[in-house]
Amino acid sequence: GAGVSQSPSNKVTEKGKDVELRCDPISGHTALYWYRQSLGQGLEFLIYFQGNSAPDKSGLPSDRFSAERTGGSVSTLTIQRTQQEDSAVYLCASSTRQGDGYTFGSGTRLTVV
């Protein structure tokens, strides 16, 4: 597509429920990234996919967080048993293999109540 698409744009969930966040990257971009942006914080790296290589999961904050990327395109970030501290904006970005600049989606604002 023309840009990185994320859905939903907003999600309110109850504490303890599971949520899935979706990212559709730019067609042809082999790299896909998830970041988390909390109020007053910078961007926290979560996970990085590059082609068919094993993902870099070094930023996932706990085992409640997981992500997959099917067919080298769409990615889903799953948060199990959500906690209030998971409330944040989750940003997805994609890039070419050279990685000389990301294109970001508009993000999913997650609120855990």
Next chain:
Amino acid sequence: AQSVTQLGSHVSVSEGALVLLRCNYSSSVPPYLFWYVQYPNQGLQLLLKYTSAATLVKGINGFEAEFKKSETSFHLTKPSAHMSDAAEYFCAVRGLTGGGNKLTFGTGTQLKVEL
């Protein structure tokens, strides 16, 4: 490992005044450096990037940044601020080798433009 430090979480300037947003980097390998802008309720948009070519980089919306290796800096400037420049600005770094293409971001600087 790479990191960036943005000095000043909030900067306020008058319309028409010089904008200067500071970024210092730390990198064990030659870096790629980036500035992104984020408008309210939007994702991040690339302003400009340094990828080891010219040290003075020009970006969109009249912004530019100069890579200074001796000072490990990559400050963002604009000669004359406009009201539409009010946003949050993020500096980011990645190494040319190692760590894949993962960017490490600073904590951001909120720019306010006053009449």
